[in-house]
Amino acid sequence: MTHSHETDAATAAPVDDAPAKRHLRVALLGNPNTGKTTLFNRLCGLRHKTANFPGTTQEARIGHLSAQSVELSLIDLPGVYSLDLKQSEAEICRAMIDGEISPKGVQQGQPDAVCLVINALHLGRGLELAASAIRRGAPVVLALNMSDLAERRGLKFDLDELEKRTGCRAVLCNARTGEGLEDLRSALALPARTDAQIPSTTEESQRWADEVSHAVLHASASETAATITDRLDRVLTHPVLGVAFFALVMTGLFWVIFRFATVPMDLIDAIFAHLGGFVESTLPDGLIQSLLSEGVVAGVGATVIFLPQIALLFFLISLLEDTGYLARAAFVTDRLLRPFGLPGHAFVPLLSAHACALPAMMAARGIPDRRERIATVLVAPFMTCSARLPVYVLMTTLLFGDRPALAALAFAGCYILGALAGLFSALLVRRTILPGRSAAMVLELPTFKIPSVRNALITSYDRSLTFLKKAGTVILAICIVLWWLGSFPASAPPDGAVAMYAQAEQIEQSSVTTESAPSPDDIRAEADRLTNTNATLNSYVGRLGRVVEPVFAPLGFDWKLSVAMLSSFAAREVFVSTMAVLVAGDEEVEEESLVEEITTARRTDGTTPIFTRPVSWSLLVYYVLALQCLPTLAVTAKEAGGWKWAILQLGWMNGLAYIAALITFQIASAALG
Amino acid sequence: MTMPIRNHADSNADCPVAEIAEATRLSDLETGQSGVVCCCRQVDEANAEMLCAMGLRPSARVSVARRGQPCIVEVTAAGGCTSRIGLARDVAEKLLVQTS
Numbered sequence: 015m016t017h018s019h020e021t022d023a024a025t026a027a028p029v030d031d032a033p034a035k036r037h038l039r040v041a042l043l044g045n046p047n048t049g050k051t052t053l054f055n056r057l058c059g060l061r062h063k064t065a066n067f068p069g070t071t072q073e074a075r076i077g078h079l080s081a082q083s084v085e086l087s088l089i090d091l092p093g094v095y096s097l098d099l100k101q102s103e104a105e106i107c108r109a110m111i112d113g114e115i116s117p118k119g120v121q122q123g124q125p126d127a128v129c130l131v132i133n134a135l136h137l138g139r140g141l142e143l144a145a146s147a148i149r150r151g152a153p154v155v156l157a158l159n160m161s162d163l164a165e166r167r168g169l170k171f172d173l174d175e176l177e178k179r180t181g182c183r184a185v186l187c188n189a190r191t192g193e194g195l196e197d198l199r200s201a202l203a204l205p206a207r208t209d210a211q212i213p214s215t216t217e218e219s220q221r222w223a224d225e226v227s228h229a230v231l232h233a234s235a236s237e238t239a240a241t242i243t244d245r246l247d248r249v250l251t252h253p254v255l256g257v258a259f260f261a262l263v264m265t266g267l268f269w270v271i272f273r274f275a276t277v278p279m280d281l282i283d284a285i286f287a288h289l290g291g292f293v294e295s296t297l298p299d300g301l302i303q304s305l306l307s308e309g310v311v312a313g314v315g316a317t318v319i320f321l322p323q324i325a326l327l328f329f330l331i332s333l334l335e336d337t338g339y340l341a342r343a344a345f346v347t348d349r350l351l352r353p354f355g356l357p358g359h360a361f362v363p364l365l366s367a368h369a370c371a372l373p374a375m376m377a378a379r380g381i382p383d384r385r386e387r388i389a390t391v392l393v394a395p396f397m398t399c400s401a402r403l404p405v406y407v408l409m410t411t412l413l414f415g416d417r418p419a420l421a422a423l424a425f426a427g428c429y430i431l432g433a434l435a436g437l438f439s440a441l442l443v444r445r446t447i448l449p450g451r452s453a454a455m456v457l458e459l460p461t462f463k464i465p466s467v468r469n470a471l472i473t474s475y476d477r478s479l480t481f482l483k484k485a486g487t488v489i490l491a492i493c494i495v496l497w498w499l500g501s502f503p504a505s506a507p508p509d510g511a512v513a514m515y516a517q518a519e520q521i522e523q524s525s526v527t528t529e530s531a532p533s534p535d536d537i538r539a540e541a542d543r544l545t546n547t548n549a550t551l552n553s554y555v556g557r558l559g560r561v562v563e564p565v566f567a568p569l570g571f572d573w574k575l576s577v578a579m580l581s582s583f584a585a586r587e588v589f590v591s592t593m594a595v596l597v598a599g600d601e602e603v604e605e606e607s608l609v610e611e612i613t614t615a616r617r618t619d620g621t622t623p624i625f626t627r628p629v630s631w632s633l634l635v636y637y638v639l640a641l642q643c644l645p646t647l648a649v650t651a652k653e654a655g656g657w658k659w660a661i662l663q664l665g666w667m668n669g670l671a672y673i674a675a676l677i678t679f680q681i682a683s684a685a686l687g
Numbered sequence: 688m689t690m691p692i693r694n695h696a697d698s699n700a701d702c703p704v705a706e707i708a709e710a711t712r713l714s715d716l717e718t719g720q721s722g723v724v725c726c727c728r729q730v731d732e733a734n735a736e737m738l739c740a741m742g743l744r745p746s747a748r749v750s751v752a753r754r755g756q757p758c759i760v761e762v763t764a765a766g767g768c769t770s771r772i773g774l775a776r777d778v779a780e781k782l783l784v785q786t787s
Contacts, residue, residue: 135768137765345757
């Protein structure tokens with residue numbers, strides 16, 4: 015081993031002589047399924063941040079750790095089978111190791127070391143990757159991970175021989191238990207370039223990797239674990255049993271999410287309601303109070319409320335991925351998704367989209383083929399995300415309040431309608447603007463393992479943070495803009511309300527009370543409602559609502575619904591609160607009383623109900639299909655690579671929603687009268 | 688099944704024509720049947736590179752764990768450990784193996 019490279023003078027210097035703490039950048043490279051993420055999590059824990067590579071959608075986690083008075087920045091690169099593949103992940107790894115790019119916030123230049131994570135069961139494959147990293151001039155440290163699995167399979171490694179033949183430090187470790195990581199830290203703190211002769215071509219490297227593997231490995235694998243995997247696979251990848259098991263897993267996943275996410279969601283809801291109330295009671299009436307309580311608190315609350323579902327979804331997905339099951343799910347769903355022009359890889363993104371389309375579209379990066387990736391990004395928002403749920407709950411309760419079984423059926427129908435619309439849209443897109451044969455499946459099915467809860471918690475934490483940062487800021491900004499549009503121009507209370515306030519005051523002042531007369535509080539509440547409705551009607555949103563009313567009239571919507579539709583254009587969860595303001599005059603109405611208020615709400619003529627059954631059906635269908643989420647558009651533009659995709663998505667989804675709602679309303683009107 | 692793997696990975700270009708003539712398509716093997724990959728010349732370039740990097744390349748010892756569309760093949764690496772790869776039939780049809 016030599017320390018030859020000039021730029022690495024500091025690196026090569028003996029640790030004891032270092033005057034100050036040295037700082038080294040270490041790239042974490044490895045094949046997929048080598049336990050790279052577990053190793054990163056074990057080494058850095060929560061001491062990490064996420065940053066993009068400039069000009070790409072590829073993210074890298076950058077973690078920090080210290081070893082022997084050296085500060086290490088660990089850059090987690092995407093898992094790749096080879097640096098020479100023509101895929102974006104391999105290109106990024108290549109450029110990073112060559113020192114051409116770095117994640118934002120990390121100093122550019124060739125990394126001081128490459129920690130090459132190898133699945134100890136597949137030494138040869140790891141060595142081939144190591145060979146290409148060494149050829150690129152990087153000091154490489156070999157981390158033979160999953161030592162426990164190797165031991166159970168009867169494998170023994172001659173590490174001295176491995177170090178001699180590769181010229182690299184080699185450490186046998188187990189990221190799950192932390193075994194061997196102290197040695198790995200020490201090795202990473204003293205990286206050195208190899209002087210061993212590494213073959214220069216891919217073919218020679220393959221031969222070299224095989225030879226080294228044979229020289230280093232001292233026992234033949236026993237077949238126990240292989241047999242277990244084989245037995246499980248017989249069921250899990252079976253054309254019928256596999257799909258049935260998959261359906262069972264998905265049902266369980268959703269059950270857990272909807273059963274357990276409601277508790278923290280209710281808690282968050284209550285906290286933000288109190289916070290809004292606190293702001294209203296402490297600050298004097300006026301613009302600032304209104305901006306803070308209705309704009310900022312309501313906006314942040316509207317985002318944070320979905321956090322429990324997102325955190326739970328990614329926790330469970332990470333657990334499933336860790337067991338090795340997700341690859342099997344992609345394998346069995348490939349057959350189901352292929353007829354729609356999508357690969358099995360699209361299954362995870364489409365599944366995640368049932369919590370929120372934003373992380374789902376980000377998860378679509380795992381799809382190797384560009385056209386399939388864009389198609390998945392385009393149709394992911396059709397899946398029923400959690401923001402649609404309040405509207406589904408409201409509408410199904412309105413339609414089948416007294417028949418829970420039918421309400422549940424309608425609810426499930428919404429999910430199916432969304433999924434089918436997404437799949438058929440994908441087929442259409444793949445047949446027209448993104449044509450071409452689907453990339454054939456080549457998918458590694460990793461050995462089954464016990465999942466790591468620690469990994470799942472960290473993944474969940476990371477995804478939640480990304481969601482809060484990306485969606486939170488945008489939704490907050492939108493809420494403030496909507497607050498402004500809904501609050502301006504300010505209008506005085508209408509004459510009727512002024513008279514009612516005066517009446518309430520009169521009753522309070524006169525000591526005479528009659529049992530049949532309404533209480534002053536009731537009168538004030540009614541006056542508030544009139545004032546709020548009047549203010550909304552005269553605001554920019556109200557004016558826009560009346561302008562677009564003729565557009566929505568064929569769907570059965572009156573101006574109030576049109577306003578609610580407009581205000582929820584940017585974020586659909588705003589619909590229920592807007593309806594609450596318009597109908598009940600108060601955003602904080604309890605759900606049961608809100609349903610009552612909405613059921614009895616009348617149009618401006620005072621007699622026709624706003625929510626007739628045909629209107630409720632039409633509205634429900636519209637919300638299943640429409641794209642009402644500005645952050646989604648921003649993420650689509652980023653992930654698909656251009657605003658044209660976002661505009662296409664918006665036009666297609668809302669156009670389809672409009673036509674479907676129109677047909678629904680006309681049929682329901684004819685059938686139900 | 689533990690079998691020794693051949694040490695020398697032939698490149699596709701070296702595939703002897705006679706060997707190909709005797710070879711079977713991987714998709715035609717029965718579940719449990721094994722063979723040695725002799726040619727993946729017909730697989731399109733991107734997939735061929737990926738398969739090669741995953742260890743499914745000329746002279747690799749493979750066995751079929753599940754037949755059909757898609758199928759599962761096991762590739763035996765040094766030390767006797769196997770890795771499982773799910774393959775579309777399109778790809779499996781273009782991989783030629785020798786079963787003898």
